[in-house]
Amino acid sequence: MLKNLRRRVSGTTIAMWVIGAILLIVVIVGTVRTLLIGKYTGADWTDLIVYGISQGSIYALIALGYTMVYGILRMINFAHGDIFMAGAFIGYFVASYFDQTGFLEQNLVLSLIFVTLVAAFTAAAMAVVLERIAYRPLRRAPRLVPLITAIGASFFIEYAFLGLFGSGIKGYPEPEALKGRVSIFGVEILKTQLIVIVAAVVMLIALWYFVQRTKMGKAIQAVSEDKDAAALMGINVDRSIMITFLVGGALAGAAGVLYALLFRQVYFFMGFFPGLKAFTAAVLGGIGNIAGAMVGGLFLGIAESLFPNLVLDGLGIPAPYQLKDALAFFLLVLVLIFRPTGILGERLATKKA
Amino acid sequence: MKKSAFFVIAVLMIAAFVLAACPAATPAPATGGDTAATEATTGDTASTGGDTASTGGDTAASCECTDPVGCVTVGADDPVRVGWMMVVSGADATLGLDSKYGVEIAADDRGTIADHAIELVGEDDLCSAEGGQTAAQKMSADSKLTAVIGTSCSSAARAAIPVMCNAGVPMISASNTAPDLTAADRPADYWCYMRTAHNDLVQGAAMAEYAYGAGYRKAATVHDGSLYADQLQQVFADKFKELGGEIVAQEAVGPQDTDMKPMLTRVAAAGPDFLYYPIFVAAGGQVTKQAKEVPGLEGVQLAGADGIFSPDFLKAAGDAALGMNHSSPDFSAFGAEYPALLEKYEAKYNTKPLSAFHAHAYDAFNIIANGIEEVAQKCDDGSLVIGKQALRDAMISTKDFAGITGNLTCTETGDCADPKIAVYEVMNADPETWDPGATDTSNPMKIWP
Amino acid sequence: MKSASKFSWMTPVTTGLIGGVVALFLSLVGIVEASLGRYVITGILSMGQVFLLAVYAIFAVQAAQKATPEHGEKAPVYRTLACAAIAGLMISIVLALLVVVGEQIDLRGVFIHATPVLYDLLTFGLGVPQGIFVLLGFGLLMGILFGVLVLLPKALRKSIGVGLIAVPVLSVTYSALFAGRGLQLPVAIAVFVISAVAIFLWDRFEKPIRTRSQALPSGQQRTMRLGVWVLAGLFVLALPLLGSYPSEVLVITGIFVLMGLGLNIVVGYAGLLDLGYVAFFAIGAYVMAIFTSPEITWFPIHTSFWVALPFAVLTAMLAGAILGIPVLNMRGDYLAIVTLGFGEIIRLVALSDWLKPLIGGSNGITQIPKPTTFGLAFDNPQKLYYIVVIGCVIAAFIATRLKYSRLGRNWMAIREDEDVAQAMGIDLVRNKLLAFATGAALSGLAGAIFASKLTSIYPHSFNLLVSINVLAVIIVGGLGSIPGVIIGAVALVGLPELLREFAEYRLLVYGAVLVFMMLRRPEGLLPEARRKLELHEMSPDVAE
Structure with missing residues (x-):
C-alpha cells in the first residue's frame, strides 16, 4: 500500500518535472536565438539589468510588508499595495508644497528625507489602523475571511483617495539635481535609480538588524513561530503584530516615495499592480521569509526588464513587453514547480502554508 | 430583530416592485402610483398623453406622438432628462470624469432646453463591454430619457449601442474613436449612434502624413492594449507605410506599466526617428519621460494623440514633454468659447482638464440640446413631446454647427467631428501655460498643417 | 474584561468625535454632495442628507446605549438623553470646524470636494455665523431625538427604527430599478407606516403562527413546505416581469x-x-x-x-x-x-x-x-x-x-x-x-x-x-x-x-x-x- 502510494506521488512529480523541463527548454531556446541574432549590444543588456534592479528594489520593499504580515498572521494583506499608494500620495502633497516654496531645490536632501518620513509615517499609521479595524477582530476566523476584508479595505482605500483627492494624475516635482546619469564602475545609471537602489539597501539592512538583533524583532519572530507559545512566554502578541504592520507600512510608505522619484506619477490606482507584483515577489522568494522577499523582488524586477527581450524576442513573439507580466507569472510557475515553496522558502514548507 | 426586520423589508420591497411593475400591464395607476404614474405616456395632468382625452382642440394634434419609434414626454414642470454613460471608476476614471465635467458645464451654460430645466443622469460604463451593456440596459429602461452622451470606450459602445438603439434613444459619444462604429457597413442596430470624437482613421492618417511630410522615414509605434491606441497606431502604421516610410517597430505595453525603459531600449535598437504612442496619460507620461533617459532615443521625435493632449499629461510627463508632437482636433478651428470653457472647468472642478474630451462632450451635449429644441412639440400645458426617431434624425443632420471643437457636420453614419486635424508641439512643459489655439504661438503651438 | 465598568462622560464625547470624523469623511469624499440630486423623498430629502442623518442616528444611538455601562446599572433618563445630545453636538462641531476652516483657507487644492456647495449644505444655506449655530443646534436636536428613540419601549423603538430604514432602502431600490426619482412624500409616509406596523405585527404574531404550524400533522406540514417551494419557484420564474x-x-x-x-x-x-x-x-x-x-x-x-x-x-x-x-x-x-x-x-x-x-x-x-x-x-x-x-x-x-x-x-x-x-x-x-x-x-x-x-x-x-x-x-x-x-x-x-x-x-x-x-x-x-x-x-x- 505504502509502496503504491509512493510510486504514484513520484509519478506526478515526474510529470511535473517533465512539464517544467519543457518550459525551461522553451526559455533556453528563446534566449539562445535572441543572443545569436545579436540585435542588442552589451550596453543594452547592462542597461536592462540596471532597470530591473531599480524596479526590483521597489518590489522588494513592498514585498517586505507582505512577507512580514504573512509570516506573523498567515494572511495575504491585499490592501498593502494601497498603503504604499497612500504613502506616495501624502508624500506628494508635502513635496509639492516644498517645491512651491523653493525649499526643495535649496535643501534637497533634507526635504527628501522629510518627505520620506511623512510618507512612511502616514503609511504606517494607516497600516496600524487597518490592522486594528479590519484584521484584529478576525484573528481566529477561518483564513479566507481576513483575505476578504483585506480586499474590501483595498477597494475602500483606493476609492476614498479617489473621492478625497480626485482622479487626476499628480506629478512629483523633479529637482534639477536629480536629473541625468552618473557612471559607476563604468555602468551609466540614472541618479534616481542609484538613490532608489541605495535607499532600498539601507532600509533592508536596517530591517534585518531590527528583526534579528532587537528585542522587539525577536518577539515578532517568536510570534510568527507560534502565537500561543509566544504569549505564554510573556510576549505581547497584539503589540508584536501591531509593530509588524507598523514596520511593513513604513517601508511601503518609503517605497512609495522612492517609486515616485523614479516614476513621478501618483494616482489612486497606482498601488494595485505594484502590490500584486510585490506579492508575487514575496511568494517567489518564499513567503514569510525576509531575505526571500528581497531575492524575489530583485528576481522579478530583472525578469520583467530582461526576459521579454531575451526570451520572447527569440521565439518570434511581437511586442514582447506587453507580455512581461505574463512572463513574470510564467517564471513564477516554473520556479514553484521545481521549488514548491519559493526560492528561499524552507521554513514554512508544509503544514503552516 | 435583525432577521425579522430584514424579512419585512424584503417583503415590502417585493410588494412595491410588483406594484411598480404593474402599471406597464394595467393602465390604471396602482399604489406606489404617485411615482409610477409620472412615467410613460399618461401624465398626471392627463392631457399630454396621446390616449387620454385631449383638453385643447387644435394644439392637441401637434402633441400627439407620431414618431415611428416612440416619444419622450416631458411634463410641464419636469426637467428634460439627458444621460451620460462614461467610465467614472477604475483606472480609466479620468477619461470619463473629464467628459462628464464637459457635459455638466454644457448643461450649466445652456440652462434650459426648450424652456425646461435640464436633469443629468449618469451611468458608469466601466470602460468594458459588460459595463456598457448594463449601463445601457438601465438607461434604456428610463422612459423619460431623451438622449445619451457616451460611452467613454469603444468596447463599451459596441455592447451599449444595440440596446440603446432598440429603445430608440440617440447616443452620441465624445470619446469613442474605433472606426467600425461609424463605418458604412455598420450593423443596422447602430442607427441611433453618432460621435463628436475623431474617427481613428482620420487622426492616425493625419499624423502619418505630417510625419512623412516632416521628413521622418523610420517610425516606431507603441500601444497600450486599449482599442483606441491599438487602432490608432495601426492606422498610422498603414498610412505611413503607404506613403513610403518604414515602420521599424510596433511595440505594446500595459496601461498600468510604469517601467518603460526596457521596452524603449528595444525600440531604440530598431533605430527609429519618430516614435508615435497614441496612449493615455499615465503610461504616456512614463514613455515620454523615460524616452529621454534611454540611450539611443535622445534625438527621436516623440508624438502622441488626443488621448494625451491635455495639461494633465504635462503634469505627468514633466519637462520631458518639451518639443513633443500631438495630433489633435485643430484648435484654431475651435470656437472662441474654448478658453471660457477651460476657465469654467477649472473654477468648477478645481483642476486642469483631466483628459482631452471635455470639449467634445460639451459639443455632444449641445447637439442633443439643439436637436431637442428642433423637434420638441410644445403642448398647451407646457409639456414637451419629443419624437425619438425625429430627434436622432435632427441630431445626425447637424450641419455647420459652430461647436467648441470646430465646425461640426455629421455624416450619415454619425461621424460628427470636424475633420480638421492639426499637429501641435509642446513649447512649454508647465501645465499652467496650457492654452492651445488661443493665439498662433500659444502653448502648445500648432505646427501642421 | 467582563467586570462592571464605570460610566464616564468622555464616552459620548469620543463616540461623537468618531461620528464627526465619519461625517467629515463622507463630506470630503464627495458622496454627500454627489448624491444631493438623488432624492429619497422627491423634492424634500436627498440621499446626501440621508447619509449625514444616518451618521447622526448611528452615533447618537450608540452614545445613548453606552450611557448604560456594560453590566452596570441602567442609566437614568437624563443621562441617556444627555449622552445622545453630546454625541450629536460633537458631530456638528466637527462639521462646523470644516466649514469655518474651509471659509478661511481654500481646501480645494488638496480635497477636491471641499466646495462651496458642501459648505452651503452644512450651514443650511445660511452662511457662516448663523449657519454654524443652526448646525450646532441641529446636532443637539438630532441627538436628543435619537436619545428619545432609545428610551422608547422596545417594540415601538424597533417599529420606528425599521420604518426609518425602510424608506431610504425602498426609495433607492425603486429609483435604481425603475429609473425613478425618489418617492413622493405621501408614498414615503405610507412606506414608513406600513413597515413600522408590519414589523410590529410580525413580532406579535410570528411565534403563535410558527408554533401552530409546527403542531400541524406532518402530512400537512409537508404540503405546506411543498407549497412554499412551488411559490418560490414561481417567484423566481416570474422575476423578469420586473422589466x-x-x-x-x-x-x-x-x-x-x-x-x-x-x-x-x-x-x-x-x-x-x-x-x-x-x-x-x-x-x-x-x-x-x-x-x-x-x-x-x-x-x-x-x-x-x-x-x-x-x-x-x-x-x-x-x-x-x-x-x-x-x-x-x-x-x-x-x-x-x-x-x-x-x-x-x-x-x-x-x-x-x-x-x-x-x-x-x-x-x-x-x-x-x-x-x-x-x-x-x-x-x-x-x-x-x-x-x-x-x-x-x-x-x-x-x-x-x-x-x-x-x-x-x-x-x-x-x-x-x-x-x-x-x-x-x-x-x-x-x-x-x-x-x-x-x-x-x-x-x-x-x-x-x-x-x-x-x-x-x-x-x-x-x-x-x-x-x-x-x-x-x-x-x-x-x-x-x-x-x-x-x-x-x-x-x-x-x-x-x-x-x-x-x-x-x-x-x-x-x-x-x-x-x-x-x-x-x-x-x-x-x-x-x-x-x-x-x-x-x-x-x-x-x-x-
Whole structure:
C-alpha cells in the first residue's frame, strides 16, 4: 500500500518535472536565438539589468510588508499595495508644497528625507489602523475571511483617495539635481535609480538588524513561530503584530516615495499592480521569509526588464513587453514547480502554508 | 430583530416592485402610483398623453406622438432628462470624469432646453463591454430619457449601442474613436449612434502624413492594449507605410506599466526617428519621460494623440514633454468659447482638464440640446413631446454647427467631428501655460498643417 | 474584561468625535454632495442628507446605549438623553470646524470636494455665523431625538427604527430599478407606516403562527413546505416581469452564481484557494466566440450557441485539469498566487499582439450571435434570464449531489488535512484534478453564456477583479454552502448593480460593506451547517 502510494506521488512529480523541463527548454531556446541574432549590444543588456534592479528594489520593499504580515498572521494583506499608494500620495502633497516654496531645490536632501518620513509615517499609521479595524477582530476566523476584508479595505482605500483627492494624475516635482546619469564602475545609471537602489539597501539592512538583533524583532519572530507559545512566554502578541504592520507600512510608505522619484506619477490606482507584483515577489522568494522577499523582488524586477527581450524576442513573439507580466507569472510557475515553496522558502514548507 | 426586520423589508420591497411593475400591464395607476404614474405616456395632468382625452382642440394634434419609434414626454414642470454613460471608476476614471465635467458645464451654460430645466443622469460604463451593456440596459429602461452622451470606450459602445438603439434613444459619444462604429457597413442596430470624437482613421492618417511630410522615414509605434491606441497606431502604421516610410517597430505595453525603459531600449535598437504612442496619460507620461533617459532615443521625435493632449499629461510627463508632437482636433478651428470653457472647468472642478474630451462632450451635449429644441412639440400645458426617431434624425443632420471643437457636420453614419486635424508641439512643459489655439504661438503651438 | 465598568462622560464625547470624523469623511469624499440630486423623498430629502442623518442616528444611538455601562446599572433618563445630545453636538462641531476652516483657507487644492456647495449644505444655506449655530443646534436636536428613540419601549423603538430604514432602502431600490426619482412624500409616509406596523405585527404574531404550524400533522406540514417551494419557484420564474433592467441585473447575478457554484467546489469543498478562476471563464467565453462568430475566419466550424456550448464547457474543463497539474504539490498561498498568475497569463496572452490575428487582441471578438431555439431568439435579458436559471439549477444540482457523494467526502477530507487524507488512501492527484476540472467546467459554462449575452468579448473583461469578486461571493455567502452562493451573489453582485446610481462611489461602498459583513458574520450569510459548528466551537476561545 505504502509502496503504491509512493510510486504514484513520484509519478506526478515526474510529470511535473517533465512539464517544467519543457518550459525551461522553451526559455533556453528563446534566449539562445535572441543572443545569436545579436540585435542588442552589451550596453543594452547592462542597461536592462540596471532597470530591473531599480524596479526590483521597489518590489522588494513592498514585498517586505507582505512577507512580514504573512509570516506573523498567515494572511495575504491585499490592501498593502494601497498603503504604499497612500504613502506616495501624502508624500506628494508635502513635496509639492516644498517645491512651491523653493525649499526643495535649496535643501534637497533634507526635504527628501522629510518627505520620506511623512510618507512612511502616514503609511504606517494607516497600516496600524487597518490592522486594528479590519484584521484584529478576525484573528481566529477561518483564513479566507481576513483575505476578504483585506480586499474590501483595498477597494475602500483606493476609492476614498479617489473621492478625497480626485482622479487626476499628480506629478512629483523633479529637482534639477536629480536629473541625468552618473557612471559607476563604468555602468551609466540614472541618479534616481542609484538613490532608489541605495535607499532600498539601507532600509533592508536596517530591517534585518531590527528583526534579528532587537528585542522587539525577536518577539515578532517568536510570534510568527507560534502565537500561543509566544504569549505564554510573556510576549505581547497584539503589540508584536501591531509593530509588524507598523514596520511593513513604513517601508511601503518609503517605497512609495522612492517609486515616485523614479516614476513621478501618483494616482489612486497606482498601488494595485505594484502590490500584486510585490506579492508575487514575496511568494517567489518564499513567503514569510525576509531575505526571500528581497531575492524575489530583485528576481522579478530583472525578469520583467530582461526576459521579454531575451526570451520572447527569440521565439518570434511581437511586442514582447506587453507580455512581461505574463512572463513574470510564467517564471513564477516554473520556479514553484521545481521549488514548491519559493526560492528561499524552507521554513514554512508544509503544514503552516 | 435583525432577521425579522430584514424579512419585512424584503417583503415590502417585493410588494412595491410588483406594484411598480404593474402599471406597464394595467393602465390604471396602482399604489406606489404617485411615482409610477409620472412615467410613460399618461401624465398626471392627463392631457399630454396621446390616449387620454385631449383638453385643447387644435394644439392637441401637434402633441400627439407620431414618431415611428416612440416619444419622450416631458411634463410641464419636469426637467428634460439627458444621460451620460462614461467610465467614472477604475483606472480609466479620468477619461470619463473629464467628459462628464464637459457635459455638466454644457448643461450649466445652456440652462434650459426648450424652456425646461435640464436633469443629468449618469451611468458608469466601466470602460468594458459588460459595463456598457448594463449601463445601457438601465438607461434604456428610463422612459423619460431623451438622449445619451457616451460611452467613454469603444468596447463599451459596441455592447451599449444595440440596446440603446432598440429603445430608440440617440447616443452620441465624445470619446469613442474605433472606426467600425461609424463605418458604412455598420450593423443596422447602430442607427441611433453618432460621435463628436475623431474617427481613428482620420487622426492616425493625419499624423502619418505630417510625419512623412516632416521628413521622418523610420517610425516606431507603441500601444497600450486599449482599442483606441491599438487602432490608432495601426492606422498610422498603414498610412505611413503607404506613403513610403518604414515602420521599424510596433511595440505594446500595459496601461498600468510604469517601467518603460526596457521596452524603449528595444525600440531604440530598431533605430527609429519618430516614435508615435497614441496612449493615455499615465503610461504616456512614463514613455515620454523615460524616452529621454534611454540611450539611443535622445534625438527621436516623440508624438502622441488626443488621448494625451491635455495639461494633465504635462503634469505627468514633466519637462520631458518639451518639443513633443500631438495630433489633435485643430484648435484654431475651435470656437472662441474654448478658453471660457477651460476657465469654467477649472473654477468648477478645481483642476486642469483631466483628459482631452471635455470639449467634445460639451459639443455632444449641445447637439442633443439643439436637436431637442428642433423637434420638441410644445403642448398647451407646457409639456414637451419629443419624437425619438425625429430627434436622432435632427441630431445626425447637424450641419455647420459652430461647436467648441470646430465646425461640426455629421455624416450619415454619425461621424460628427470636424475633420480638421492639426499637429501641435509642446513649447512649454508647465501645465499652467496650457492654452492651445488661443493665439498662433500659444502653448502648445500648432505646427501642421 | 467582563467586570462592571464605570460610566464616564468622555464616552459620548469620543463616540461623537468618531461620528464627526465619519461625517467629515463622507463630506470630503464627495458622496454627500454627489448624491444631493438623488432624492429619497422627491423634492424634500436627498440621499446626501440621508447619509449625514444616518451618521447622526448611528452615533447618537450608540452614545445613548453606552450611557448604560456594560453590566452596570441602567442609566437614568437624563443621562441617556444627555449622552445622545453630546454625541450629536460633537458631530456638528466637527462639521462646523470644516466649514469655518474651509471659509478661511481654500481646501480645494488638496480635497477636491471641499466646495462651496458642501459648505452651503452644512450651514443650511445660511452662511457662516448663523449657519454654524443652526448646525450646532441641529446636532443637539438630532441627538436628543435619537436619545428619545432609545428610551422608547422596545417594540415601538424597533417599529420606528425599521420604518426609518425602510424608506431610504425602498426609495433607492425603486429609483435604481425603475429609473425613478425618489418617492413622493405621501408614498414615503405610507412606506414608513406600513413597515413600522408590519414589523410590529410580525413580532406579535410570528411565534403563535410558527408554533401552530409546527403542531400541524406532518402530512400537512409537508404540503405546506411543498407549497412554499412551488411559490418560490414561481417567484423566481416570474422575476423578469420586473422589466429589462432588473432582468439584466438578474442575469449578471446568475452568471456569478454559476461561477460561485463552481469556485465553491474548488475552494469550499476541496479547500484549494484559486485566485485565477477567471481563466476558465475567459476560456469558455473565447471558445464560444470562436465557434460562433462569423468574424473568425480561420476556424472551420461556425455553429450555433447550443452546439458550441458543450465544447466551451469541455475545453474549460480540460484547461482546469491541465492547469491543475503544475500546482498539485503547492499549498495554500503558493497555490493562490500561481492560480492568480494563470488568470493573468490567459488575459495578457489573449490581449497580446502575438495572438491578435487569431482572437483579435484588444479588438476582441464581435458579432457573437445570441442563442436561438426553434427560431426563438434569446435576444433580451428577460429571455436570457431563463437560460441562466436553467444553468444555475443544473449547477446547483450537480454541486449538491457531489457534496454528499464519495468524491465530495474525499474533497472535504483533503480540505481538512491533506496528509491525513492521503494516508487514508485518498488519491490526492485524482481528486484535486477532478475538483479543478468540475469548477472550471461551471466557469466555462458561465463564460459561454456571458459571451453570447454581450455579443462581443474583450480581454479586459477577464481581469483579476472577476476572480476576486467570485471569491468574495462565496465567502460572504458562506464557504461551502450552496444557498450561500446565491445570497452572496445577490448581495455582492446584484445590489452593487443597484448602487450604480452612486457611480464613482460604488466601489467605495462595496469595499466598506465587504469589511463590515466579514466583521459581523465571519462565517458568511448562510453558512454551511458544519462550518457554523466549527466556528462556534471556537467561539469561547475568542471571547476569553
